[in-house]
Amino acid sequence: MKVHLKIQRFDPEKEKSWMSEYDLELEPTDRVLDALNAVKWQQDGTLAYRRSCAHGICGSDAMRINGRNRLACKVLIQDVAPVIVIQPLLGLPVIKDLIVDMEGFFAKNRKVMPYLVNDDPLPADGRERLQSVADRARFDDTTQCILCAACTTSCPSFWANGEYIGPAAIVQAHRFIFDSRDQLTEERLNVLNDAMGVWRCRTAFNCVEACPREINITKAIAEVKNALVTGRV
Amino acid sequence: MAEFIHTFDAIVVGAGGAGLMAALQASRHVKTAVLSKLYPTRSHTGTAQGGVAAPLGNMEEDRWEWYAYDTIKGGDYLVDQDAAEILCREAADAVIELEHMGLPFDRTPEGRIEQRRFGGHTRNFGEGPVMRSCKAADRTGHMILQTLYQQCIRQQVTFFDEYHALDALIVDGTVRGVVAVNVNDGSLHVFHSKAVLFATGGSGRMWKITSNAHSLTGDGMSLVYRRGVPLEDMEFFQFHPTGIYKMGILLSEAARGEGGVFINDKGERFMERYAPTMKDLASRDVCSRCIYLEVREGRGIGGKDYVYLDIRPETINKYKSAPGGKTVTAEQLEHALPDIIEMMRVYMGVEPMKEGVPIQPTAHYAMGGIPTNVNAEVVIDEKNKVLSGLYAAGEVACVSVHGANRLGTNSLVDLIVFGRRGGKAMAEYAKQADLLPLPRDPAAYVREEIARLRESKGGEKPVRLRDEMQQAMMDNVGVFRTGPMVQDALTQVRELKERYKNVAIQDRSQRFNTDLFEAWELGSLLDLAEATAVSALAREESRGAHYREDFSKRDDVNWLKHTLVTRGEGGSLKLSYKPVVITQWQPKERKY
Numbered sequence: 001m002k003v004h005l006k007i008q009r010f011d012p013e014k015e016k017s018w019m020s021e022y023d024l025e026l027e028p029t030d031r032v033l034d035a036l037n038a039v040k041w042q043q044d045g046t047l048a049y050r051r052s053c054a055h056g057i058c059g060s061d062a063m064r065i066n067g068r069n070r071l072a073c074k075v076l077i078q079d080v081a082p083v084i085v086i087q088p089l090l091g092l093p094v095i096k097d098l099i100v101d102m103e104g105f106f107a108k109n110r111k112v113m114p115y116l117v118n119d120d121p122l123p124a125d126g127r128e129r130l131q132s133v134a135d136r137a138r139f140d141d142t143t144q145c146i147l148c149a150a151c152t153t154s155c156p157s158f159w160a161n162g163e164y165i166g167p168a169a170i171v172q173a174h175r176f177i178f179d180s181r182d183q184l185t186e187e188r189l190n191v192l193n194d195a196m197g198v199w200r201c202r203t204a205f206n207c208v209e210a211c212p213r214e215i216n217i218t219k220a221i222a223e224v225k226n227a228l229v230t231g232r233v
Numbered sequence: 234m235a236e237f238i239h240t241f242d243a244i245v246v247g248a249g250g251a252g253l254m255a256a257l258q259a260s261r262h263v264k265t266a267v268l269s270k271l272y273p274t275r276s277h278t279g280t281a282q283g284g285v286a287a288p289l290g291n292m293e294e295d296r297w298e299w300y301a302y303d304t305i306k307g308g309d310y311l312v313d314q315d316a317a318e319i320l321c322r323e324a325a326d327a328v329i330e331l332e333h334m335g336l337p338f339d340r341t342p343e344g345r346i347e348q349r350r351f352g353g354h355t356r357n358f359g360e361g362p363v364m365r366s367c368k369a370a371d372r373t374g375h376m377i378l379q380t381l382y383q384q385c386i387r388q389q390v391t392f393f394d395e396y397h398a399l400d401a402l403i404v405d406g407t408v409r410g411v412v413a414v415n416v417n418d419g420s421l422h423v424f425h426s427k428a429v430l431f432a433t434g435g436s437g438r439m440w441k442i443t444s445n446a447h448s449l450t451g452d453g454m455s456l457v458y459r460r461g462v463p464l465e466d467m468e469f470f471q472f473h474p475t476g477i478y479k480m481g482i483l484l485s486e487a488a489r490g491e492g493g494v495f496i497n498d499k500g501e502r503f504m505e506r507y508a509p510t511m512k513d514l515a516s517r518d519v520c521s522r523c524i525y526l527e528v529r530e531g532r533g534i535g536g537k538d539y540v541y542l543d544i545r546p547e548t549i550n551k552y553k554s555a556p557g558g559k560t561v562t563a564e565q566l567e568h569a570l571p572d573i574i575e576m577m578r579v580y581m582g583v584e585p586m587k588e589g590v591p592i593q594p595t596a597h598y599a600m601g602g603i604p605t606n607v608n609a610e611v612v613i614d615e616k617n618k619v620l621s622g623l624y625a626a627g628e629v630a631c632v633s634v635h636g637a638n639r640l641g642t643n644s645l646v647d648l649i650v651f652g653r654r655g656g657k658a659m660a661e662y663a664k665q666a667d668l669l670p671l672p673r674d675p676a677a678y679v680r681e682e683i684a685r686l687r688e689s690k691g692g693e694k695p696v697r698l699r700d701e702m703q704q705a706m707m708d709n710v711g712v713f714r715t716g717p718m719v720q721d722a723l724t725q726v727r728e729l730k731e732r733y734k735n736v737a738i739q740d741r742s743q744r745f746n747t748d749l750f751e752a753w754e755l756g757s758l759l760d761l762a763e764a765t766a767v768s769a770l771a772r773e774e775s776r777g778a779h780y781r782e783d784f785s786k787r788d789d790v791n792w793l794k795h796t797l798v799t800r801g802e803g804g805s806l807k808l809s810y811k812p813v814v815i816t817q818w819q820p821k822e823r824k825y
Contacts, residue, residue, distance in 0.1 A: 116335025
């Protein structure tokens with residue numbers, strides 16, 4: 001099928017931005033990433049974007065596709081054609097074309113101490129710590145996060161104030177707060193109990209819509225808020 | 234172009250499972266940095282689905298000896314058995330360590346790590362399938378990658394993200410560091426160090442249909458190969474039987490572990506004919522060949538070049554192919570295989586609970602690579618002489634624990650076991666070794682090559698060369714091979730290498746010049762394609778993933794040995810061979 005692509009460009013060396021337009025012939029089941037590759041490989045080698053696994057796991061190619069944050073490798077052409085507008089994620093500094101500076105995003109992730117802490121002696125039998133099926137299920141949803149930043153950069157609260165820790169970091173915190181094996185609950189909750197923490201979430205649900213892993217992010221944020229209010233996880 | 238020099242005790246190149254595991258170990262003891270051309274969490278380990286094997290015995294009796302036997306048999310006896318013993322003895326401990334780090338494994342009703350069946354994993358030396366694969370739904374690799382990265386954050390490991398390593402500094406048989414480019418601004422960085430560990434993954438982008446990420450371009454292999462280090466067993470490249478038709482995206486063997494079966498155009502579960510005991514859970518090389526044979530005999534779906542992977546509950550229940558012959562429901566399957574079922578829906582537009590899913594074999598895993606010993610030290614000749622300070626672990630390495638064909642789950646086991654051993658060994662070495670001086674102008678080669686690519690006025694487009702290479706390798710150095718086919722591919726690859734000298738890119742800029750890096754990666758792949766074809770042409774037998782129709786039998790008398798291919802001055806290739814280590818399992822006929 002015929003597709004008309006409009007891609008927002010930025011050349012950091014000339015500090016110039018513009019829209020590039022390309023006409024392509026693609027299969028309806030090709031993905032937007034295939035369209036970008038077709039442009040890069042056949043028409044314009046200067047186009048820059050990140051990509052790796054090309055099937056929705058590595059989280060490299062989050063971008064705005066017709067105004068919505070999506071992974072380019074997970075959107076079929078037939079669902080967005082015939083005119084496809086592609087822009088970089090909003091709210092993070094653009095380095096070049098569709099590539100944004102992720103460092104601030106990862107710094108927020110590090111703030112919630114995204115790692116399991118358990119200082120108890122390891123099981124004497126040398127085996128795994130036990131965890132019930134029900135306890136494991138409590139944080140299953142948030143273990144799926146691939147740190148693609150689609151959620152945080154779709155959030156109006158984040159657009160309004162870049163200091164907001166953002167949904168992705170809260171998802172990471174949730175994954176540990178509700179893990180029965182973890183012992184750093186209070187410290188993590190303290191980080192999030194802040195005007196720039198969970199309380200800046202206005203439940204716009206944009207993050208839920210943006211998440212390519214279909215994590216119920218607003219629910220996770222609500223569970224963290226509830227833990228702060230009740231003092232119980 | 235700005236240039237910088239950094240000094241560390243140890244450098245890890247690559248931030249997938251093996252690299253992060255090594256970095257966690259090494260950085261406890263010596264000043265360590267990790268370079269990665271991607272953000273660490275983008276690494277391909279994250280796409281591994283089905284599980285990581287360990288004989289924990291949480292579901293049913295299991296023993297490391299059974300596991301070692303399966304690994305050796307799965308590798309068609311080309312496995313070094315001392316290494317396989319280490320892999321299988323240390324797997325349980327490494328998996329438990331991951332759990333202690335926080336990995337969210339699925340749990341049994343008793344709260345232990347849940348395990349499932351996987352291809353080629355058997356109880357009691359081949360009697361039938363065993364539940365050995367420790368899992369987190371069908372996203373085990375994602376959990377491993379995330380968990381290791383999380384612990385690296387905790388341990389404040391130093392990362393250089395989006396730094397593309399382009400040269401290994403090897404002088405007089407010793408390591409001096411690596412040269413990398415900061416992708417963000419194009420600056421050149423010399424990392425001066427006592428030890429370097431490569432964990433850059435595989436080279437599946439050599440083939441047209443592949444499960445591999447765009448980034449899997451054999452970087453680590455190619456850059457040590459250019460510095461005179463041999464590559465081992467490059468002719469052994471695994472084609473996974475269940476790639477999504479035409480796209481190659483992997484659908485985990487876990488689908489068959491849960492009871493899924495292959496179906497041909499006649500509606501027949503054809504694996505019953507080829508592998509009466511293990512059926513659809515035979516080894517990957519075996520299943521891939523059977524699919525090709527069905528297609529060749531006209532039993533592909535609609536006469537085309539694919540068959541169905543069928544995971545409909547009614548099919549599984551009809552054949553009683555679920556673990557223990559239990560009845561399964563759609564809901565249980567959705568719970569066990571959420572990601573791959575979603576991929577079937579998103580990418581194929583099929584409803585796997587109601588219809589078969591079109592699949593074809595997809596280039597998946599390099600059994601070969603940089604030769605190492607069991608401490609991940611790189612060894613450079615037939616006598617396993619160690620190149621001091623150089624290490625490799627994970628898919629980039631060839632220990633060899635996978636021999637001629639890797640078992641499902643064993644890539645993850647490999648990277649945690651040998652990533653850990655490599656990280657420890659590297660730290661011990663770096664603690665006592667001296668920092669040797671850098672060669673004069675250490676970045677010269679990289680600087681010149683980049684300038685050549687950036688400024689070339691040649692008429693060859695990288696994408697055209699890449700397409701031709703991928704097609705030649707797919708057609709001629711794939712699941713089935715013959716001498717003339719491989720020779721044909723080799724001739725084409727050599728022509729492409731000539732044409733590569735005139736390759737030109739469009740982007741001449743410094744910042745995020747992905748055009749430039751893609752052209753560089755193509756150069757790596759062409760070198761490795763040549764090494765693969767030369768190795769495959771010489772091996773006149775069929776073993777594991779290397780199936781020569783003109784030499785269809787395994788030949789232990791002449792070929793029970795590892796291939797080493799070395800690139801000499803002027804680019805000529807030399808083949809040599811080294812013996813396979815046999816401890817307690819004598820080669821015998823391989824049946825499933």
